[in-house]
Amino acid sequence: MGIRVNGKLIVETYRDEIKNIIKDGVDRGLRAPSIKTILVGSDGGSLSYVRSQNNLCNKLGISYACTQLEQDISQKDIIDIIEKFNEDNSVDGIIIQLPLPKNLNEKEITSKISYKKDIDGLTDVNMGRFYKGDKSFIPCTALGVIEMIKNTGCNIKGKHAVVIGRSNIVGKPVAQLLLNEDATVTICHSKTTNLKEVCKTADIIVAAIGKPGFVTSEFIKKGAIVIDVGTTMIDDKITGDVNFDDVINHASFVTPVPGGTGLMTTTMLIKNACASWRDNVY
């Protein structure tokens, strides 16, 4: 029987660490880290996300301010606001709440964030720097996945990791991060012909395909680590890609959904903001 990874516990450790780093800086007389977020309109999901980011920032000693804009704001006006934040030395991170209304060009707008303040790691420049191996911000969910794997005590170097899914914000960056840790990495997806057999050779499996309960014990080599990034809503319940009760009997570690990787994302965002702040104030 494998171990159910306790996402809450891991997240608490990271938050304590971040809190201490900030406290240390502020005790030395430095300003607190500062995040600016831009919200267009009043989408329910975005509003609740802003609220939870705000609560976490308050707890950790980070200044968090949301600029809420009218649904019909122009492309130019929103870019002007971003550029003001880019130039403001007291701003460490800029977050655009997505999706934006259809009348706005989302790609152009997000690309205007300075890569030095792009704590979501989504701009072209940041992605380019990341894949080249230069200093960059890394998409937060992917970062959370790697931290969870490390937290099991696993030495990733030389391990065979299989990533199921190839999205820009999870599959691809997770594969790159595992490669950076010297894993041998296989990327699988809907067109993979022998998925079960490939997974069966993996020491580490990361499932990010959005197919509830898809990964069963038949995919798992005895003792593998299984990270579930699935977040499909079924009857108002968030459901992962891994059949947890089945897989836990074969794997060494499995992250549950909810209570697993999902908890890490906002904390990794804050971690990125904190790194930006350290670059700016020290």
Added chain:
Amino acid sequence: MGIRVNGKLIVETYRDEIKNIIKDGVDRGLRAPSIKTILVGSDGGSLSYVRSQNNLCNKLGISYACTQLEQDISQKDIIDIIEKFNEDNSVDGIIIQLPLPKNLNEKEITSKISYKKDIDGLTDVNMGRFYKGDKSFIPCTALGVIEMIKNTGCNIKGKHAVVIGRSNIVGKPVAQLLLNEDATVTICHSKTTNLKEVCKTADIIVAAIGKPGFVTSEFIKKGAIVIDVGTTMIDDKITGDVNFDDVINHASFVTPVPGGTGLMTTTMLIKNACASWRDNVY
């Protein structure tokens, strides 16, 4: 016995295609494609590279002009030249001959090329766009590898491709391009523990590690396609990563060195320039 891929023949086909596309445009009264290259100092390798680019461009009807600068040119002066080329609507592609002298900041300089004229595909923005799946220029050697695989008649979709090596200009972009073609992709490297066994499961192997003759028949599944991107100089002879005479008995196709992927790089660069030109003039 497998087939020795005839790089020269493939390259000729691409060149004829490019030539016809340009001729068609010029016959309609459009200006010819134009490449500007910047060479600092008089490094022998770079000079010979510029010469061969120039010859090829002449043959295909492309205007190619080299700005040769003194070894001690300042960072600012070289950036000014790049920005002038960025703004010039009659320039389709900009190439900086690398390496630059040590007193110059190569990363900063190359990053100044507009991603729309970065036909080498090396800027952060281009890399970011490439890995996100947006329109971009792709590093030329990687592009040449994929074209060679397609040229065998192989349908890449669903195949297992193993890439040995993870450099920014070959291994990583080749893996991404294979993924774009719906292959299941495994990236191996010096820390991979069971390389032979992994390669033995591959339908396509791309070797880009710089270890002469490293890949032998023991790595090869019967009928696999083997692409050799190795270019190590031994006694003034260019030598690949694949033991050709051994591997050809097991593989379906093998690219030789010399006479294989190396021939493709400059042609892919010209292909990128031609794509930029079409965007600019049509």
